[in-house]
Structure formats: C-alpha cells, structure tokens
Amino acid sequence: MNIGVVGLGYVGIVSLACLSKMGFKVTGIDTDQKKVDALKNGCSYIYEPGVDKLIKDGLKKGKIFSSNKINSSINDLDLFLVCVGTPSKADGSHDYSYIENVTKEIAICSKKLKHKKVTVAFRSTFQPGTIDKVILPILDKYKATNVDVVYNPEFLRESTAIDDFFMPSRIVVGTSDGSASKHMNQIYKSFDAKIFLTKFKEAEITKLIDNTWHALKVSFMNEIARISETNEINISKIYDIFVADNILNISKHYLRPGGPFGGSCLPKDLRALESLSKLHKLNNPIIENISLSNANHQEYLVNKILHRTGKNKKILFCGVTFKRNTDDLRESPWLSIANVLKEQNLDFDIYDSYYSSNKTNKEKNTFLGPISENIVSINDVRNSKYDLYINANNSIVDLGLKSTNTVLDLNRLD
Ligand SMILES: NC(=O)c1ccc[n+]([C@@H]2O[C@H](COP(=O)([O-])OP(=O)(O)OC[C@H]3O[C@@H](n4cnc5c(N)ncnc54)[C@H](O)[C@@H]3O)[C@@H](O)[C@H]2O)c1
Numbered sequence: 385m386n387i388g389v390v391g392l393g394y395v396g397i398v399s400l401a402c403l404s405k406m407g408f409k410v411t412g413i414d415t416d417q418k419k420v421d422a423l424k425n426g427c428s429y430i431y432e433p434g435v436d437k438l439i440k441d442g443l444k445k446g447k448i449f450s451s452n453k454i455n456s457s458i459n460d461l462d463l464f465l466v467c468v469g470t471p472s473k474a475d476g477s478h479d480y481s482y483i484e485n486v487t488k489e490i491a492i493c494s495k496k497l498k499h500k501k502v503t504v505a506f507r508s509t510f511q512p513g514t515i516d517k518v519i520l521p522i523l524d525k526y527k528a529t530n531v532d533v534v535y536n537p538e539f540l541r542e543s544t545a546i547d548d549f550f551m552p553s554r555i556v557v558g559t560s561d562g563s564a565s566k567h568m569n570q571i572y573k574s575f576d577a578k579i580f581l582t583k584f585k586e587a588e589i590t591k592l593i594d595n596t597w598h599a600l601k602v603s604f605m606n607e608i609a610r611i612s613e614t615n616e617i618n619i620s621k622i623y624d625i626f627v628a629d630n631i632l633n634i635s636k637h638y639l640r641p642g643g644p645f646g647g648s649c650l651p652k653d654l655r656a657l658e659s660l661s662k663l664h665k666l667n668n669p670i671i672e673n674i675s676l677s678n679a680n681h682q683e684y685l686v687n688k689i690l691h692r693t694g695k696n697k698k699i700l701f702c703g704v705t706f707k708r709n710t711d712d713l714r715e716s717p718w719l720s721i722a723n724v725l726k727e728q729n730l731d732f733d734i735y736d737s738y739y740s741s742n743k744t745n746k747e748k749n750t751f752l753g754p755i756s757e758n759i760v761s762i763n764d765v766r767n768s769k770y771d772l773y774i775n776a777n778n779s780i781v782d783l784g785l786k787s788t789n790t791v792l793d794l795n796r797l798d
C-alpha cells in the first residue's frame with residue numbers, strides 16, 4: 385500500500401517515519417518547502433527524538449518520497465493521512481481552513497484517478513460534526529466520488545511520539561456507517577491495541593474528550609498542590625497515595641503536581657470543546673473553568689518565583705519549550721513565565737535542552753521572541769555562577785547540578 389502523508393508537522397512527520405519503518409512506501413507532502421527539503425535531505429524540520437534516524441533508514445531503503453503538491457502522485461497512492469493543523473479561532477473553535485484547502489485539493493485531484501478509489505483518513509483533531517459539515521460538502525461540490533473518508537484521531541504525545549505511534553492506548557476508526565476501512569486495517573493489523581469502529585462524530589469527539597480530561601487532571605492536581613503547599617501538607621506524599629489507587633483514580637499520568645498544562649493541543653482542544661458547549665448554550669462549569677484554573681496556577685508559580693528572586697540575584701531558568709525533548713513552543717507556559725521574568729527586569733539566563741544546543745538556528749530562535757537573547761549554551765552555564773536555578777521543563781537534568789546548588793523546582797511541587 386502506498387501512503388501520502390499531508391502535513392509534515394509534529395504528527396505528520398512521525399507518522400511518515402513510522403509507516404516507512406513498517407515497510408510502507410510513504411510520500412510526505414507539505415506546502416512549506418523547508419519541511420519538504422528537510423525530508424529530502426534525510427531529516428525532519430521539527431525536532432522529535434528518533435525521527436531523523438527512521439527517515440534516514442527509510443530513504444536508504446527507497447521507502448520515502450516527498451512533494452510540495454498533492455497533485456503529483458495521486459495515481460500512485462491508496463491512502464492519504466491528513467495531518468495539517470487545526471489551530472484556534474478567536475471564538476475558541478477550530479480553524480479548519482487548512483483542512484478545507486487539503487480537502488479541495490484532494491477532491492480536484494481525485495478526478496485523475498484511473499479505475500480506483502483513494503481513502504482519505506483525517507488525523508487532525510476535529511470538533512464533532514466537522515466531517516459532515518466541512519469535508520463532505522467540499523467533496524460533494526467537486527463531485528469527488530472516488531474518495532472514501534475516514535476519521536482516525538492521533539493520540540501521540542510530542543517527545544515520546546514514536547513509542548506512542550507504535551503502542552497507542554487504543555485505535556479509533558470512524559467511517560460514515562461505522563464499518564471497517566480496508567486501508568486502515570492494513571496499517572493497524574500488526575498493532576497490539578483494541579480498535580474501536582465508530583461513525584464520524586464519535587471518533588471526532590474522542591480526542592477532544594481526551595485532551596480536556598488531561599487538562600482537567602493537570603489542573604485538578606495543581607489546585608490540590610496549591611492547597612497542600614499553603615497548608616504545609618507534603619504534596620509528594622499526597623500524590624503517591626492518590627495514584628496508588630489505580631482502581632478508582634485510574635492512571636497516574638497528567639496527575640503529577642507541577643507545571644500548568646500547555647503545548648499545541650490541550651489548551652486549543654479544550655477551547656474547542658468549550659466553544660461547542662457555548663454554541664449549544666449548555667451550562668458546563670467544570671469544562672468552562674479549567675483554563676481559569678490553569679491561568680491561576682501560572683500566576684501562583686510566578687509569585688513563587690518572585691518571592692525567591694530579587695534584583696541582586698543571578699538566575700538560571702531551565703527550559704522554555706512546553707516539555708523537554710521537543711522544540712515546540714506553542715502555548716508553552718514556561719515561555720510565558722520566562723517572559724514575565726523579562727518584564728520584571730530580573731537578571732536571568734535561560735538554558736533549554738533544545739534551544740541552547742541550537743542557538744545558531746536563527747529562524748527557530750525568532751519563535752522565542754525577546755527572550756532569545758537570554759538563551760545560553762551549556763558551556764556558558766558551566767562558566768557562570770547562579771544564585772538560583774529554576775527548573776521549568778526539566779532541561780535542568782542536562783546540567784548535572786550539585787546538591788549544594790539552590791533549585792526552585794516548578795515542575796514538581798513538593
Ligand atoms: N502536536 C501533537 O502532539 C498532536 C498530537 C495529536 C494530534 N494533533 C493534531 O494533529 C494536527 C496537526 O498537528 P501538528 O502539531 O502536527 O501541526 P503542525 O502545525 O506542526 O503541522 C501542520 C503542517 O501542515 C502543513 N500544511 C498546511 N496546509 C497544508 C496543505 N494545504 N498541504 C500540505 N501541507 C499543509 C503545514 O505547513 C505544517 O507543516 C492538529 O489538528 C493537532 O491538533 C497534534
């Protein structure tokens with residue numbers, strides 16, 4: 385089976401690399417020429433551990449191709465995996481303009497299909513109803529009768545994406561009538577995970593529910609941490625006791641008291657569910673207040689830092705990406721907190737596992753904004769003395785600090 389992966393961002397490039405390892409021929413398609421060129425040259429434009437090696441192996445074995453157009457290869461492909469972005473609009477709902485463009489392009493190209501159909505599986509995160517209201521009308525408009533639509537949400541997490549791809553908690557495949565898809569079966573037949581077959585809407589809401597639940601777990605435990613810390617209760621103990629109950633309290637993931645949630649998915653998809661709830665004039669105070677709780681937590685951490693710092697202290701702030709081992713800065717709470725330190729005119733350097741070793745990558749550094757001038761290399765850190773080390777995204781583990789160093793660990797409240 386030949387697969388086209390549309391969108392070579394965090395989800396697309398990982399899918400492409402993993403599918404090539406499984407032996408499929410995969411064409412990576414992106415309108416951003418930088419991403420296409422990086423793939424041609426045997427690497428990924430975005431950073432995700434392990435992906436470059438899979439790409440190099442795939443290219444060597446002749447499994448990976450690249451293009452900046454969907455058009456060029458449609459007759460060679462059996463399946464498209466669409467992994468383009470669905471960022472937030474001002475009202476919190478998802479912006480489907482990238483999805484609309486891709487659907488239109490595929491619809492137009494599908495006219496060229498000779499005696500065959502193509503399956504188009506959308507892996508981007510959608511609000512329920514998107515396939516019915518956005519995608520199918522475009523396919524109808526262009527009379528794209530050779531296209532089978534599938535919705536297959538992706539559950540991977542950045543920084544552990546390859547493992548998550550091959551070992552998903554479960555697989556969800558949505559089709560118009562809830563029946564199986566021949567092409568998705570070919571991908572998933574060797575996976576050790578339960579496959580749920582649903583209609584489109586059930587598959588679409590699955591991922592929004594997951595991300596909202598994770599955001600709720602993070603916020604819930606951070607509220608418990610704030611109450612515990614203020615009452616001199618050892619939150620580490622509370623955490624250990626709470627997560628030991630894996631019958632009623634379920635998994636311990638996303639429950640460690642520490643940083644606010646952030647990244648490209650949780651805040652965006654929480655807003656999307658909130659906006660859906662508001663659209664239908666539902667009164668859902670739990671969901672509507674998760675973001676507020678998260679913002680309160682960020683403010684709490686900033687106050688904690690300001691309490692420990694002052695004009696005469698030299699600080700090393702460790703980590704600005706939303707988690708360690710990614711270059712992704714989208715909605716990173718650590719980046720926001722670093723910007724507050726800047727506004728407060730504190731004397732601080734930043735060490736970040738990714739950005740400190742890629743200091744010369746001017747293009748990527750522009751995403752950091754004004755704090756890019758505070759980024760220092762690991763050698764600079766070793767040649768400096770700091771009064772306080774602040775652990776934000778765990779980049780601090782690279783530094784091998786001594787027990788005599790003073791650390792404020794925002795990533796673990798205990
Ligand atoms: N990042 C994650 O951890 C993650 C996990 C699960 C699901 N998701 C969801 O997957 C989707 C993609 O997320 P991402 O983080 O990979 O996004 P991203 O912004 O990193 O990548 C999207 C890519 O699509 C490309 N693109 C846009 N229009 C295109 C077009 N017409 N043709 C070809 N390429 C085009 C962009 O150039 C970009 O490279 C989103 O809906 C997101 O919510 C993300």
